[in-house]
Structure formats: structure tokens, C-alpha cells
Amino acid sequence: MxxxxxxxxxxxxxxxxxxxxxxxxxxxxxxxxxxxxxxxxxxxxxxxxxxxxxxxxxxxxxxxxxxxxxxxxxxxxxxxxxxxxxxxxxxxxxxxxxxxxxxxxxxxxxxxxxxxxxxxxxxxxxxxxxxxxxxxxxxxxxxxxxxxxxxxxxxxxxxxxxxxxxxxxxxxxxxxxxxxxxxxxxxxxxxxxxxRFPAAIMEEYQQFSIGQRGLLAEIMLVALALVVIYFIVLLTQGTRKIPVQYAKRVVGRKVYGGVNTHFPLKVNTAGVMPIIFAQAIMFVPSTLLTFLPDSDFFLSLQQLFSMDSWFYWIVYGLMIVFFTYFYTAIALNPVEVAENLKKQGGFIPGVRPGKKTQEFLDNILTRITLPSSIFLAIVAIIPAMLAKWAKIPYSLASFYGGTGLLIIVGVALDFLQQVESHLFMRHYDGFMKSGRVRGRRG
CATH class of the missing domain: 1.10.3370.10 (SecY subunit domain)
Structure with missing residues (x-):
């Protein structure tokens, strides 16, 4: 197919x-x-x-x-x-x-x-x-x-x-x-x-050919990559659908509104930006050391912020959680959403328009952002863990998580959605007969 x-x-x-x-x-x-x-x-x-x-x-x-x-x-x-x-x-x-x-x-x-x-x-x-x-x-x-x-x-x-x-x-x-x-x-x-991927694969193949890693270990690495990609797809595509109703309005002889729809809140509104911000800050000590190689302070700071240390992982993860909430607050403003719904005659069933709608959306956004931020932190730390414990070259380990993999998955999904739309409009089957690639529409 x-x-x-x-x-x-x-x-x-x-x-x-x-x-x-x-x-x-x-x-x-x-x-x-x-x-x-x-x-x-x-x-x-x-x-x-x-x-x-x-x-x-x-x-x-x-x-x-x-x-x-x-x-x-x-x-x-x-x-x-x-x-x-x-x-x-x-x-x-x-x-x-x-x-x-x-x-x-x-x-x-x-x-x-x-x-x-x-x-x-x-x-x-x-x-x-x-x-x-x-x-x-x-x-x-x-x-x-x-x-x-x-x-x-x-x-x-x-x-x-x-x-x-x-x-x-x-x-x-x-x-x-x-x-x-x-x-x-x-x-x-x-x-x-x-x-960068072909060079990383060749480096891993060389390790396999000299017997540094066995066939079973390679199979497990492939399986791990598929599992991580699967969960990243879920995170990227995940949405919380907020039901919205529009009141009927009579203008002249025409009736407008009176429809039931939903407002989608993305689970990962911030995308890959929290990891980029956190990673940029975490690299500051090692960057400063390149300009001040004789500084004992920055040398000890670099050892503390080494990518294979527990301290680095904990601080890195906490910063990703913080920046996820920070960037989500910038990207999606519940006040504006509530005002736009009110202007268009829309309301959430059981919630009063205006401030109550704003508080409701803000509460939902806060709840769905927490698991999203934690998962982003785990995905960001996976490459460093694999490089330390599985002795995988970081050039390959970086494709198991972090900024690179999130960008690859997100862009690939967006590209597939657009291709699916063209196929569906011309009555062709898409990449999945069940139509589960979101964005596939007529």
C-alpha cells in the first residue's frame, strides 16, 4: 500500500x-x-x-x-x-x-x-x-x-x-x-x-564490525528508537478538545450560528523551544571555558555541568519544565481566546463567558502542559543517558531524543499532512487508509 x-x-x-x-x-x-x-x-x-x-x-x-x-x-x-x-x-x-x-x-x-x-x-x-x-x-x-x-x-x-x-x-x-x-x-x-544521520550510522556500523556491540544490542537500539519516535508522535499530535457552542443569531432572514464544534488545545503548545532555551543556557559554562581556558572556576563549573552528570540532568530537566510553561504562556493567551469566543457568540457549555472561560482554559492548559513538559525533559536527557550507559557515540545518540529528533518528527508529520491533503482531495488513498494522519482533509 x-x-x-x-x-x-x-x-x-x-x-x-x-x-x-x-x-x-x-x-x-x-x-x-x-x-x-x-x-x-x-x-x-x-x-x-x-x-x-x-x-x-x-x-x-x-x-x-x-x-x-x-x-x-x-x-x-x-x-x-x-x-x-x-x-x-x-x-x-x-x-x-x-x-x-x-x-x-x-x-x-x-x-x-x-x-x-x-x-x-x-x-x-x-x-x-x-x-x-x-x-x-x-x-x-x-x-x-x-x-x-x-x-x-x-x-x-x-x-x-x-x-x-x-x-x-x-x-x-x-x-x-x-x-x-x-x-x-x-x-x-x-x-x-x-x-548528519549517514555519518552517525557509519560510525555505529564500525563499532558493530569490530565487535564492540553485538547484534542483540543493535536490535534493542532500533526498538528503542521506534518507541521514542512513537511517543514523540503522540506528544506532537496530542490535543485536548474543548467543546464550544455558538448561539443562534438572526440577521434579516438568515440564521447564523447554532453549531457545536470544539477548540483544540495542543498538549505540546511550546514545541521544541523549551529544549532550545534550556540547552543554550546549559552550554554557557563550557562555552565560557573556551574563552577562559585557565580559569579554575569555569573549569570546575564545566565539570559540574558535564552532560554525563546527574546534576546536569536534573537542572536541565527542571529548566525545560520552566521554559515549557513560559513559552506556552506566550504562544497561547487564554484571555484573548476567551474574548474572541465571546465576540463570536461562542461559549463553553457549563462555563460562563468572559473571565470564567479564561480561568477554565488557563486551568486546562496548566494541567496538560505538566505531562508535556516532563516528557520533553525525558526526551532531552535520553541522548546523554545513552552516551554514558550504552557507550553510544553522541552523534548517533542525539537521534534518540533532544532537539534534533523533535524537529525531525514534527517537520515530517507536517509534510505528510500536506501530501495527504493533496491525495485525499483527488480521491487517492493516503499513507494510512484509516486516515489517522491528522490534517488529512478535503
């Missing part, structure tokens, strides 16, 4: 063109991750970056698809755009002007997108300057420099190259949104993470 579904996908001309266009754009993006910024000794850079994997630079390299560790023109990845989007979203919670834009529909969305682009340009310029200064500081024990000819010329060239690269990635993502299928920005991050 799955092979027949893939054949049906390419039978639909419009869908086939969208998929091929998306693959072409992703291919162009991957080419850009291998074009190195001029003026860099790549051999020295590769050797100097080995000790930076468990720092903020390693986290940044994950989202850049490996381009940051190569100092490629796409080295900043799409992170400046994501940072600008988050900043604009946070401003919408505290500044009335941005709150007004968020409520203005399509025109407001266009203005927010314009401000996001300006913010992306500014953040890219600032970050590329910081990257240039950082690259100039890389020096090996034998005296070789990652940048043989440092100076203002190299800094300007790096700023122009990497800022242009980020703006190009943003444009490529928008092209996918307009002419391809799926969310362009998400797919670019997705393909960058997946690009």
Missing part, C-alpha cells in the same frame, strides 16, 4: 511539481553549506572545532546543518531569522503596536514579516562579525591559525558572505512556502539535521 501511495503522489502533476521543486531548493541549500568563506584554512578549522561540539557553537552548528563548523557562507543557517521571529513574537506580548499588527489579519502579517526580515538582516550582520572575530581567535598548539590573514578585510568579507547567505536561505524558505510543499524554514532545518 505504501508503494502504491508513492506512485499516486507522482501521478498528480501539481503535487509532483511541488515535491520536485522543494527537493531542488533543498539541494541548493545543501550546496551552500559546503562553500567555505574565503580566507580560512579549513584543515585548522576542522581540528580546532573538535573541542567545541558540546558548547553553544555545537548547538548552533546543529541548526546550521554542519555549515557553521565549516565556516561556510551558509554558516549562520536560518537561526538569525528564527531569532528575529521570536523577538517579534515576544514584542507582540508587551508592545501594543505589535499586538495591533497581530490582529490586523493579512496586512498585519505582511508588516510583521517585513520587520522580521529587517531584524534578520541586523542580527545576521552582528552575528557574522562575532563569527569573524571568533574564527580569528582559533589557533592550534603548533601555532597555525584558522585565519592566516586576519584583520578588518577578513571581518568585512565574512560579514558580507554570511549575511548574504542567511538572507538567501530565508528567500529559499519563502520559495518553498510559495511554490513547494511543506514549511520552507522547517524543511531547511530538517534537511540539515538529517544530513
Amino acid at each position: 505504501m508503494l502504491e501511495t508513492f506512485r499516486n503522489v507522482f501521478k498528480i502533476g501539481d503535487l509532483r511539481r511541488k515535491i520536485l521543486f522543494t527537493l531542488m531548493i533543498l539541494g541548493i541549500e545543501r550546496i551552500g553549506t559546503h562553500i567555505v568563506t574565503p580566507g580560512i584554512d579549513t584543515a585548522v578549522l576542522a581540528e580546532g572545532f573538535r573541542d567545541l561540539q558540546n558548547t553553544l557553537f555545537g548547538l548552533y552548528d546543529l541548526f546550521a546543518g554542519g555549515a557553521f563548523s565549516k565556516a561556510a557562507i551558509f554558516g549562520l543557517g536560518i537561526m538569525p531569522y528564527i531569532s528575529a521571529s521570536i523577538i517579534i513574537q515576544l514584542l507582540g506580548a508587551v508592545i501594543p503596536y505589535f499586538q495591533k499588527l497581530q490582529k490586523e489579519g493579512e496586512e498585519g502579517r505582511k508588516k510583521i514579516m517585513q520587520y522580521t526580515r529587517y531584524g534578520t538582516l541586523l542580527i545576521s550582520a552582528m552575528q557574522s562579525l562575532g563569527v569573524a572575530i571568533f574564527l580569528q581567535s582559533i589557533q592550534l598548539a603548533d601555532g597555525r591559525l584558522a585565519v592566516p590573514n586576519p584583520g578588518i578585510g577578513f571581518q568585512l568579507l565574512t560579514m558580507i558572505s554570511m549575511t548574504s547567505g542567511t538572507m538567501l536561505i530565508m528567500w529559499l524558505g519563502e520559495l518553498i512556502d510559495q511554490h513547494g510543499i511543506g514549511n520552507g524554514i522547517s524543511l531547511i532545518i530538517f534537511i540539515g539535521i538529517i544530513a
Whole structure:
């Protein structure tokens, strides 16, 4: 049935063109991750970056698809755009002007997108300057420099190259949104993470071939991966349906409303953001140690925040729980939801409109966020546990949880939902005959 579904996908001309266009754009993006910024000794850079994997630079390299560790023109990845989007979203919670834009529909969305682009340009310029200064500081024990000819010329060239690269990635993502299928920005991050998978599999195969791990252990690892993915899918797709009724209204000779529907509250409203925020903070001690290698304080702090320590796991988990509640409060405001329901003539059965509806939604959101935050914390800690106890290389263990796996599952589900919609509208069977891939609709 799955092979027949893939054949049906390419039978639909419009869908086939969208998929091929998306693959072409992703291919162009991957080419850009291998074009190195001029003026860099790549051999020295590769050797100097080995000790930076468990720092903020390693986290940044994950989202850049490996381009940051190569100092490629796409080295900043799409992170400046994501940072600008988050900043604009946070401003919408505290500044009335941005709150007004968020409520203005399509025109407001266009203005927010314009401000996001300006913010992306500014953040890219600032970050590329910081990257240039950082690259100039890389020096090996034998005296070789990652940048043989440092100076203002190299800094300007790096700023122009990497800022242009980020703006190009943003444009490529928008092209996918307009002419391809799926969310362009998400797919670019997705393909960058997946690009690491073949190398991780080869490293694990080498350990298996030399007898370091047996066949039964490998089978158990595969089974564990499937179980983790299954529960992540449940978390990503899980919703709490709040019943909503709309009162009948008579306008002239027409009757409006009088329908029963539901308002879906996602179990994991915050998505992957809590893990990103918590991970960024947890990497601060090891990042500072790279700039202050002789500091005894930061050395002891790094040992305390080592990824294989119980202290790291507990603090990391608690921070994820905190940021899950924090980001959920920003992403979904019960006050606005209650006001919108009241304006549209809707109400929750048994709950009075207005403040009581707000308190009811806030109570439900608080309850469903707790198990979601705990599960996110467990998923984030799984890779470190496997690396310590199962002696799995962290390059492979990272695909058992954490930021990477959550992004992979979330983007894959979104892509499948959109493909399912195209198939269903043209009366083809989807990937599952029972139609359980949510988002499949006519």
C-alpha cells in the first residue's frame, strides 16, 4: 500500500511539481553549506572545532546543518531569522503596536514579516562579525591559525558572505512556502539535521564490525528508537478538545450560528523551544571555558555541568519544565481566546463567558502542559543517558531524543499532512487508509 501511495503522489502533476521543486531548493541549500568563506584554512578549522561540539557553537552548528563548523557562507543557517521571529513574537506580548499588527489579519502579517526580515538582516550582520572575530581567535598548539590573514578585510568579507547567505536561505524558505510543499524554514532545518544521520550510522556500523556491540544490542537500539519516535508522535499530535457552542443569531432572514464544534488545545503548545532555551543556557559554562581556558572556576563549573552528570540532568530537566510553561504562556493567551469566543457568540457549555472561560482554559492548559513538559525533559536527557550507559557515540545518540529528533518528527508529520491533503482531495488513498494522519482533509 505504501508503494502504491508513492506512485499516486507522482501521478498528480501539481503535487509532483511541488515535491520536485522543494527537493531542488533543498539541494541548493545543501550546496551552500559546503562553500567555505574565503580566507580560512579549513584543515585548522576542522581540528580546532573538535573541542567545541558540546558548547553553544555545537548547538548552533546543529541548526546550521554542519555549515557553521565549516565556516561556510551558509554558516549562520536560518537561526538569525528564527531569532528575529521570536523577538517579534515576544514584542507582540508587551508592545501594543505589535499586538495591533497581530490582529490586523493579512496586512498585519505582511508588516510583521517585513520587520522580521529587517531584524534578520541586523542580527545576521552582528552575528557574522562575532563569527569573524571568533574564527580569528582559533589557533592550534603548533601555532597555525584558522585565519592566516586576519584583520578588518577578513571581518568585512565574512560579514558580507554570511549575511548574504542567511538572507538567501530565508528567500529559499519563502520559495518553498510559495511554490513547494511543506514549511520552507522547517524543511531547511530538517534537511540539515538529517544530513548528519549517514555519518552517525557509519560510525555505529564500525563499532558493530569490530565487535564492540553485538547484534542483540543493535536490535534493542532500533526498538528503542521506534518507541521514542512513537511517543514523540503522540506528544506532537496530542490535543485536548474543548467543546464550544455558538448561539443562534438572526440577521434579516438568515440564521447564523447554532453549531457545536470544539477548540483544540495542543498538549505540546511550546514545541521544541523549551529544549532550545534550556540547552543554550546549559552550554554557557563550557562555552565560557573556551574563552577562559585557565580559569579554575569555569573549569570546575564545566565539570559540574558535564552532560554525563546527574546534576546536569536534573537542572536541565527542571529548566525545560520552566521554559515549557513560559513559552506556552506566550504562544497561547487564554484571555484573548476567551474574548474572541465571546465576540463570536461562542461559549463553553457549563462555563460562563468572559473571565470564567479564561480561568477554565488557563486551568486546562496548566494541567496538560505538566505531562508535556516532563516528557520533553525525558526526551532531552535520553541522548546523554545513552552516551554514558550504552557507550553510544553522541552523534548517533542525539537521534534518540533532544532537539534534533523533535524537529525531525514534527517537520515530517507536517509534510505528510500536506501530501495527504493533496491525495485525499483527488480521491487517492493516503499513507494510512484509516486516515489517522491528522490534517488529512478535503
